[in-house]
Amino acid sequence: MPLVSLGDLAQSTMLRRNMGLIKTQMDVLSQEMATGVSADVTRKTAADLGPLHALDNRLAQLEGFYAATTELELMAAGQQAALGVIDGFATTLAPQLLSAAAGSQPGSLSAIGDDGEQKFKAAISALNTRAGDRSLFAGMATDRSPLPDGETILQALETAIGTLATAEDVRLAVSAWFDDPAGFGALYQGQGVLAPVAISQGETAELTVTAQTDGIRETLKGFAMAALVDRNQPGPALEGRAQLAKLAGQQLLNSQSARSEVAARLGVAEQQIAAAQSRNSAESTALEIARSKIVAVDPMETASRLDEASTQLELIYAITARMSRMTLSDYL
Incomplete structure (x- = not known):
């Protein structure tokens, strides 16, 4: 051994x-x-970690801006898509209402009234859209839908205005109800507008469109009047229903500029967000390169x-x- x-x-x-x-x-x-990357950064930097910490802090801040801008971008795109749907409904329905009013045929008026009701309900559904787990048109109350379903709103509207004598009376009553905090405003479950969000150093962006925004309410007035055409407003008389269809079509046409203003406002916010994302991305890339030079x-x-x-x-x-x-x- x-x-x-x-x-x-x-x-x-x-x-x-x-x-x-x-x-x-x-x-x-x-x-x-x-x-x-060096496994011993302290040795690699000769224990001078100040510049590295500064870079890491700024990169963490940019990561926060990335999360904020990504969420805002998603919400703005969702709002723009919903507004596009509503505008498409209004653009299609308005000339059809005017055509049905000119023809004054009972069947056509009933059909256009039914179509108006469906488009009103669809517009409300669009305003209740969510992006992820956040409601798009409820302002700060992102945890809930801003409005009840379309049928509930129409029933509340009918109860409030009762039976009126003329189409003009209906138009005025509908307009007043949608502008009244105790009318349409009482059904709105949102809260204010979203607070400004920091999207880059010293810069904030905000999305201020809600289901209560003027351009949206003006459009809903036209859809609601169209829906009432087939709900015996102002009574069953053919002439009154035809006149209401005409007023509904005019309301949808007249609210076009208001819808465009809302879409333009959203577009400005989208451009601001995109520009901030581009700047943040470029800065993040530059800082990552600088950091890699320190620890490489x-x-x-x-x-x-x-x-x-x-x-x-x-x-x-x-x-x-x-x-x-x-x-x-x-x-x-």
């Missing part, structure tokens, strides 16, 4: 310790080769050190193997 002296044991222990150190060094160097390792130097460590490890393996094969005769 081989004889191992105390000196051999000490040497073997030293070799194993060196082997462990070199393996650890190789692991670190392999990581640095794979990531291109020289790939050639790292590869050379890794090769050197590998050679040392192979040498230790060779020495260990030779020692394990030594016999008394070899020693003597």
Whole structure:
């Protein structure tokens, strides 16, 4: 059996310790080769971590701006899409109402009244749209829909205006109800407008469109009057219903400019958000490059050190193997 002296044991222990150190060094160097980043930033920066911390803080701030602008962008796009749907309904329905009014045919008036009711309900559904878990047209009350369903609103409107004598009376009553805080305003479940959101350094953006915005309410007035054409307003007489259809068509046409103003306001916010995203992205890229220069390792130097460590490890393996094969005769 081989004889191992105390000196051999000490040497073997030293070799194993060196082997462990070199393996650890190789692991670190392999990581640095794979990531291109120093595993010991303190050593790499000579313990001057101030610039690195400043860069990290700014990058974290830009990450916050990215989250804010992404959410605002989604909400603005959702609002713009809903407004597009409502405007499409109004643009299609207005000439049809005027045509039905000119023809004064009972069937046509009933059909256009039914179509008006469906479009009113669809417009309310568009205003109750959500983006993710946030309501789009409820202002700060993003946790709930701003309005009840369209049928509930129409029933409340009919109860409020009662039975009126002329189409003009209906128009005035509908307009007053939608403008009344105790009328349409009482059914609105939103709250104010969204607070301004920081989208870049020293810059905020805000989305101020709600289901109570003037351009939207003016359009809903036209849809509501169209719906009432098939609900015996102002009574069942053909002439009154035809006149109401005409007034509804005119209301939808007249509210076009108000809808365009709302869409333009949203468009300005979208452009502002997009510009901020572009600036933030460019700055983030520049800062990431600057940070990488601070913490990056020289790939050639790292590869050379890794090769050197590998050679040392192979040498230790060779020495260990030779020692394990030594016999008394070899020693003597």
